[in-house]
Amino acid sequence: MNTFGTNFRITTFGESHGPAVGVVIDGCPAGLALDASDIQPLLDRRRPGSSDLVSPRDEKDRVEILSGVFEGKTTGTPIALMVRNEKHESKDYEELRTLLRPGHADFTYQQKYGYRDHRGGGRSSGRETLCRVAAGAVAMKILAEKGIIISSRIVSVHGKTDPDAIRAGILGAKAMGESVGGIAEITAQGVPAGLGDPVFGKLDGQIAGAMMGIGAVKGVEIGDGFAVAGRFGSENNDPIRKDGFVTNHAGGILGGISSGQEIVVRIAVKPTPSIARPQETVDIHGNEAEISVKGRHDPCIVPRILPVAESMLALVLADCWLEQAKYRV
């Protein structure tokens, strides 16, 4: 299933080492001003090679709009966005034709399809998230017109919250041939009350599904999240006054519907599974082997996951916004 969304639907395609990756956006309203410059900056935030904290691969990732825009405006028809992949030496990956990398999708893809594109993970590569970000940029533009702003921040990396300590931790892991995990927070401000659709289209359910569907994410919280498990009801309920809610333990969602408060989401990101340190594994024939994953990998994926997570939140909200239009009939 490579389509996400019901009203603002995106369908992504492409493998990390195939000719191109891209996305078709279906359901974008007509009349939105749009050109590549609306999309490129968010792609650039996701791109490797942008700092010494992330993978040094230097990919340009120039987006091309193939359809859906005429004389600078969307026409209501599908918007196809494409980024050509740069040529890579496939022989760099020859070892991975048979070896299965621990912590990656290699084992499970092999089991599911009996067959896989072993070059850089193929479809399971993080490169696929480029398409989500391209579509997310369009969603954010729609939301911005409604006054909805998405942002994100790193909460912690490897248990550290101080920016300098985070930086030192990532560089230290890199030097050790290791990787580290962390926590990120994504928020949406300006979301009106009423978005989200009971009982199986709840806003928090949709957000959790979208976030956990990002590779490397292993936990999702809305509002105070796991902290609520240790509370009394009187501590956790958000009192309501004439001028609004007094607190926001709920993270802006009640009964699966936005309350008008800030939407607050946190995600747990695992350490990148590609590490130089030797690991125990097997090949596709079941023989045991040792693997040391070569290449220029991210010692910590948290910085680059931020625009992806923002995009997923934007996609969910744009979808809910269009869904909600039906209630205004």
Added chain:
Amino acid sequence: MNTFGTNFRITTFGESHGPAVGVVIDGCPAGLALDASDIQPLLDRRRPGSSDLVSPRDEKDRVEILSGVFEGKTTGTPIALMVRNEKHESKDYEELRTLLRPGHADFTYQQKYGYRDHRGGGRSSGRETLCRVAAGAVAMKILAEKGIIISSRIVSVHGKTDPDAIRAGILGAKAMGESVGGIAEITAQGVPAGLGDPVFGKLDGQIAGAMMGIGAVKGVEIGDGFAVAGRFGSENNDPIRKDGFVTNHAGGILGGISSGQEIVVRIAVKPTPSIARPQETVDIHGNEAEISVKGRHDPCIVPRILPVAESMLALVLADCWLEQAKYRV
């Protein structure tokens, strides 16, 4: 959106104080032996009135099979299950016609629909989960035939993990007119490798969406969840040997596809928002008021949420099982 699932689709209906609640299951294979006795035990686990730790309301919740079963076997046609609601005095709820309960969906439903059934939450009531459990029982029967077993347990309540302490904590909260939250764990054993569908139908994404879509759930973890944020890659990757994975930090899912290991899910459950203690709120006209929620409410919903969470996991897995059939073409 009151439909869940793509291949094993359920559509639920009903309000807590309407004539009936029910569910239509579409996509259940033909030839499955099924009668009410397959469904009733799971409904009974969810039912109030079963112990002094949960709501003392004594509802019978007898399920009736309206269609889809002929001579004791499913026919491949939709299975409709219905439970009649018992008569309640609507006047008990008259105060809630205008007052909005903090922590509930009252505020957001009013905003979304401009209108709501105020009696016991109407559609947003936990009673709706009865339908999920009825459908979940059918999904579990299918899964059991494939050797897949779903189970669950309470991890903690209000920070306590010892059963006696949990019991004391719940009864103490009840005596104080309070409620308490907790954490539950749901697992699936016997799941074959290969279930789940990249990139937007990932098994973990589906599970997270399903769990967060249960009222009261504010956090979801797969495998080690938030703990991975503090790890090195070498600590978190599960090594693979000839006879399988050495550890299961991943919780049985890699790249969104089941690995053949145990699926492990944890959810954070908030304290029930209905408490006797007075709370600040407003009415539907915006006037400030104090509310003390009357009635026989659960001081802790964690015990009753277990069969609901098991059902959601079963529904996701049954859906993925049928989806996977296409790969065996």
Added chain:
Amino acid sequence: MNTFGTNFRITTFGESHGPAVGVVIDGCPAGLALDASDIQPLLDRRRPGSSDLVSPRDEKDRVEILSGVFEGKTTGTPIALMVRNEKHESKDYEELRTLLRPGHADFTYQQKYGYRDHRGGGRSSGRETLCRVAAGAVAMKILAEKGIIISSRIVSVHGKTDPDAIRAGILGAKAMGESVGGIAEITAQGVPAGLGDPVFGKLDGQIAGAMMGIGAVKGVEIGDGFAVAGRFGSENNDPIRKDGFVTNHAGGILGGISSGQEIVVRIAVKPTPSIARPQETVDIHGNEAEISVKGRHDPCIVPRILPVAESMLALVLADCWLEQAKYRV
């Protein structure tokens, strides 16, 4: 697949000789005044036993609203409608347990499911259309509020167009143990321009799918239909003037989108396959046999198909109306 529609979604359930048939409507806007008296008249038009031209079975078909309506108005939550089936003697159908009726779904259900409810066709019975009509009545109420009126008429039966000749033809067929087919026309007036969604949600595509999905329908035309195959372009194009289109060969749809003119649809209805005359058939073991279908069957289903076809058109239009709301964002 027992769900129809994307925005105004209906899910039907029930077999002709099971406990009940029914439908869950999901996506109906909140605030619509609705009670059983809005639905019953359309059900009564579809009901057998209403004249000597249709089956003399006298079924009451009383609809019960199980959910989604509170104090006389829809709440935006799913509307479940149920009709209990009257008790029938299953032994009347014992012969059909093994014998496959020509022209019916008996052969194909047996092939697909390896198993079927042989009593009156089970799920493949025309009784299932009762659910479509119940939902159609709700759709029509929504449309009527927008000024859209659905109607239908018999164009011909067994080649005759004169009402007296039609009546004589049907009664004659009945006396012979035969059945006859015919053509019906369904129209919608007051449909605004803009409904329908290119390129795979075209209004005419949706209508054709909906109509051909009614048992017994073997052909569908929009506007002038098959007659256009013999025309020049200049004869077939509808000229446009200041005050609108001069003609309506297109049947109110251009490029899959409503033009604001009357929507015109015609369907070809086959003679009821249940006839008293002996026919060649086989049983489920492949043995040849002769069958004479007993019971009180319709000698011509065209009169009773009218409310079903109207309902399908109403369901499509209600769905498109809600879809179109997104374009007004």
Added chain:
Amino acid sequence: MNTFGTNFRITTFGESHGPAVGVVIDGCPAGLALDASDIQPLLDRRRPGSSDLVSPRDEKDRVEILSGVFEGKTTGTPIALMVRNEKHESKDYEELRTLLRPGHADFTYQQKYGYRDHRGGGRSSGRETLCRVAAGAVAMKILAEKGIIISSRIVSVHGKTDPDAIRAGILGAKAMGESVGGIAEITAQGVPAGLGDPVFGKLDGQIAGAMMGIGAVKGVEIGDGFAVAGRFGSENNDPIRKDGFVTNHAGGILGGISSGQEIVVRIAVKPTPSIARPQETVDIHGNEAEISVKGRHDPCIVPRILPVAESMLALVLADCWLEQAKYRV
């Protein structure tokens, strides 16, 4: 809605005068041998410029596979196919910026979106069907492996059935600045019994929706179609014997499920609305005007619609084939 299908899903994009048109196929099984040479021949059958009976525009329409194929085989990931549009002089279309062509989607797109790409119809152009054909070629390859063969033929053009008369009729219309309509028949051989899904996923309903969703199609028949309206039941039912059905009035579908006989579909195709003869119309401001549609248009679209209609039938059957896999669980 630019996505078609549930299991074998295609999403098309592109306007006639934008940078490119294309399609993403999601759900294609892994392991299918596939390269551009499997797709190009069907595209070539649809291409203009191939004979003096169709538009003399000479477009190359070279397909590029962007993803989903690795080392000559599909991987189960989305297959993106793209065809670059050749550069056209947009000024040729300047008149159409304001003038609405009768019989085209110009009027309704303008009404729906308030805005349109006027160059050659933009998204509503027949060029969009190129994408359906590209996807159809993949579907046909899957079906061919199962022994299912799709074919088609022209039944009549402008009332003529003799090939020479058809040819003369088309050339005559062309000389007059006119266009002519016709009837085509599409068939599928080798379809096993059991495809199609009651009650809203019936095979005939799906086929009718798919065919009527092709621009220019105004009528669809299955089997004997409208002819059944003039028959007795005993004439229309297909008797069953030990070795199969005696006749095939039903066109291979009973109760919405394939019977194992040949699937027979006929479509009515209207005369191309683009004609040189002057027609009455209005501009987007409502002013009356005369229009003579210039350019190299098809005097009869029936020959070029054949591969499109074959493709739609192939897409429906591939989708049903995958759906049916669930019943083999």
